[in-house]
Amino acid sequence: MKWKNVTIHKTADVSEKAEIGEGTRVWNNCQIRESANIGRNCILSKDVYVDHGVTVGSGVKIQNGVSVYHGVTIGDEVFLGPHCVFTNDFRPRAFNSNWQITKTQVRRGASVGAGAIIICGIELGEYCMVGAGAVVTKDVPPHGLVLGNPARLVGYVCQCGERSSEVGLKTKTYFCETCSSKEQHVERDL
Numbered sequence: 001m002k003w004k005n006v007t008i009h010k011t012a013d014v015s016e017k018a019e020i021g022e023g024t025r026v027w028n029n030c031q032i033r034e035s036a037n038i039g040r041n042c043i044l045s046k047d048v049y050v051d052h053g054v055t056v057g058s059g060v061k062i063q064n065g066v067s068v069y070h071g072v073t074i075g076d077e078v079f080l081g082p083h084c085v086f087t088n089d090f091r092p093r094a095f096n097s098n099w100q101i102t103k104t105q106v107r108r109g110a111s112v113g114a115g116a117i118i119i120c121g122i123e124l125g126e127y128c129m130v131g132a133g134a135v136v137t138k139d140v141p142p143h144g145l146v147l148g149n150p151a152r153l154v155g156y157v158c159q160c161g162e163r164s165s166e167v168g169l170k171t172k173t174y175f176c177e178t179c180s181s182k183e184q185h186v187e188r189d190l
Contacts, residue, residue: 012032067086071103088101105123110127
């Protein structure tokens with residue numbers, strides 16, 4: 001076995017040219033392509049697809065049925081909910097032979113809810129949260145909470161994942177009652 005302390009289910013299809021970090025678990029019917037780089041202590045659940053050249057950070061949890069296409073970069077400690085969708089082409093055509101990949105960046109600690117759609121060319125900020133079924137067409141700020149179709153910024157979440165309460169209208173300071181953290185965020189329309 002090329003990879004140290006890595007669990008790979010017998011039905012998974014993992015390229016020998018992929019890099020997989022220690023402690024990572026790859027489950028039923030996953031496919032990991034050549035030149036993919038998966039960090040340490042990740043969980044790739046049933047039917048996950050990781051395209052060639054994709055980087056997935058450490059401590060990432062990818063739920064059932066998620067495809068991470070070329071051009072998408074996943075940071076450390078990211079959660080990708082079941083059947084969320086990434087795209088990598090703004091103008092898809094079956095007959096276009098010279099299409100261009102449009103990159104998407106998912107920063108550390110971001111969470112994407114079940115069935116959310118992430119349009120290519122955006123950045124999901126650190127510890128942001130995308131609600132289930134949201135269609136994200138614009139960048140999401142760090143700790144931003146976005147919901148709906150199209151996704152709209154409706155508030156902020158703490159690093160622990162709880163919604164933060166606004167405690168200062170002029171300073172845009174938010175407080176988490178669960179873990180008692182206090183953070184400042186820049187208000188932006190999405």
